[in-house]
Structure formats: structure tokens, C-alpha cells
Amino acid sequence: xxxxxxxxxxxxxxxxxxxxxxxxxxxxxxxxxxxxxxxxxxxxxxxxxxxxxxxxxxxxxxxxxxxxxxxxxxxxx
Amino acid sequence: xxxxxxxxxxxxxxxxxxxxxxxxxxxxxxxxxxxxxxxxxxxxxxxxxxxxxxxxxxxxxxxxxxxxxxxxxxxxxxxxxxxxxxxxxxxxxxxxxxxxxxxxxxxxxxxxxxxxxxxxxxxxxxxxxxxxxxxxxxxxxxxxxxxxxxxxxxxxxxxxxxxxxxxxxxxxxxxxxxxxxxxxxxxxxxxxxxxxxxxxxxxxxxxxxxxxxxxxxxxxxxxxxxxxxxxxxxxxxxxxxxxxxxxxxxxxxxxxxxxxx
Numbered sequence: 001x002x003x004x005x006x007x008x009x010x011x012x013x014x015x016x017x018x019x020x021x022x023x024x025x026x027x028x029x030x031x032x033x034x035x036x037x038x039x040x041x042x043x044x045x046x047x048x049x050x051x052x053x054x055x056x057x058x059x060x061x062x063x064x065x066x067x068x069x070x071x072x073x074x075x076x077x
Numbered sequence: 078x079x080x081x082x083x084x085x086x087x088x089x090x091x092x093x094x095x096x097x098x099x100x101x102x103x104x105x106x107x108x109x110x111x112x113x114x115x116x117x118x119x120x121x122x123x124x125x126x127x128x129x130x131x132x133x134x135x136x137x138x139x140x141x142x143x144x145x146x147x148x149x150x151x152x153x154x155x156x157x158x159x160x161x162x163x164x165x166x167x168x169x170x171x172x173x174x175x176x177x178x179x180x181x182x183x184x185x186x187x188x189x190x191x192x193x194x195x196x197x198x199x200x201x202x203x204x205x206x207x208x209x210x211x212x213x214x215x216x217x218x219x220x221x222x223x224x225x226x227x228x229x230x231x232x233x234x235x236x237x238x239x240x241x242x243x244x245x246x247x248x249x250x251x252x253x254x255x256x257x258x259x260x261x262x263x264x265x266x267x268x269x270x271x272x273x274x275x276x277x278x279x280x281x282x283x284x285x286x287x288x289x290x291x292x293x294x295x296x297x298x299x300x301x302x303x304x305x306x307x308x309x310x311x312x313x314x315x316x317x318x319x320x321x322x323x324x325x326x327x328x329x330x331x332x333x334x335x336x337x338x
Contacts, residue, residue, distance in 0.1 A: 042170050044166050
């Protein structure tokens, strides 16, 4: 998140795929993906250990300190 | 002759070659290799999305999910719990409710944990998954997994990616002899001759990745594997001659030119 935006929007820190990220409070998973400009095909999320299917990204809110895992398919044997 | 189909659980296929999607030099090469192999089932792994590189091409940009049935694996899981979670994630992703179950605590030889594999199989079968467990070639374990509801067993020929061929041959033969489900030889196949041999012995299919992806020409090797598996399967159905200790002439022993009688 750019610093000038931080003065206007209250931010919180989440841990996404092991890294800290600053996101506006009340963000949903869909908002966070939008912030990253990610529109992945098949992605599934795990929020604090609970699996969230893609259909629920827009309604699932993140919270301070939450742990988000965004998972996709990669090549494998 | 009726069509010779491979049935794994509720799914039926014409091709007996299952192909991995890892370790190709490029997505384009992978795509062409899948095409050349004639495969209908491709394995994938589940990993964290790379958040630092949005917009990078991904596997999905190159994988026609209408054409290939995706078989998610649990590679990287060291415990039954981790593997079960990956199966859940794959299902939540909208992938078919089946899983290539790998529980591998050993990083050097990548040998699977038989106890955890059996535990995870029982749990996932209870949840309605079709489970394809990757195992060391242990006939007793193979039977226990079938009793637990596994839709196939997938013994390794030799360690993953080693290309050493069918080192576990006698045990694989016992597994095939006793199996009530299709046996898929998975891992260790290095060359088409390994795959053909596995099929001649009665394996129902082979799952191959490294031997194709890392070949000098993966696309050509994919085609070679396809032909080998078709040849091996045909030979198995045809029935090979028994091995004999002594020679048996192929030409008549009577009517020899210049013989006295």
C-alpha cells in the first residue's frame, strides 16, 4: 500500500503466504487479491487454518494479525 | 475385441500413461509433451501463490482442463494431516475429488511413510475421496490399502526422479498378482523399456514425470513413452511365451537337405 494512502485509510497487518502485508481494515480476501492485481484462475484460500473456497472470497473479511494462505496449482509429478 | 479401457475408481480412460507436469524447461514444452504422450490424466502439486510476481504466467495458462483430468498430488506433505489438508484444498479449488496421496517424510530418498499413508487413505475414503496412494512396493501394504478403499495402488519402481527403473520388480509382481484394483507403477521409470516392461508384467498404467520432462527432447520422449506403454500393454494382453532354459528351434527338424533318411 502506498504511504500517501496510509494517511487516509486505516491499515492493518496480515500475514499472507508467510509475509507481512498492510491492507485497509475491513478488507476481504477479494479486496486483497485486487490490491495485488491478482486475478488467478483457480485459487483457494486458507484463513487461520480454515479453507475458504473462491466463491466466498468477496464476503470473507481479513482481520489484524490473521494468517492467510493463497494456494494454487503448480507443476508436479 | 472390446476397447481396452483403464478404470480408476469412477473414472475411465483410454490412455494408460499418467503424466506429471513438473520439471519441464518451459510451459510450452510441457504442453507439447502432454499432447505427444496421449495422456488423459496429469498430476499437479498445490503450492502458495507467488504474491511477489502477479501476472506471471502459471501452469493453468498452459493446461487445458477440459481436455486433461487433473490429479492433484500431496507432494511435500510429511504427515497424514498435511496430506489430508492438501486434499481438502484441492477439492475446494474445484478439482476432481480424487488425490494422488504422497506422505513423504524422507527428503533423501523420498520414500513414502506406509503408516501415515494408510491412515490418510482411511480418512480420505471416509470423506468420499478416491485415493491413489503412492507406496513403496510392499504387497502387504498394498492389500491393506485396498481393504481401506484405495482405488489403485501406485508402487514405486525406484526412488522418485532417480530413473533407475524397476528395482522393486519382484514385489511389484506380487502386488499385481494379488491386486483387486489397477496397479500403477509410479516413480523411477527412466526409459520407455522400463515402462514397457512394467506393462508387460500386468501393470494397469504408469505415472511418469522426470523421464519425460528432463529428457533431451521431452516431446519425443513423451511419444516414446506412449508407444512403449501401448506395446507393453498389447504384449501383456497377447501373452508372452514362457522362458525356457534350453533353445527350441524355430525351423522344422525334419526334411533337412542331404539327410540320409
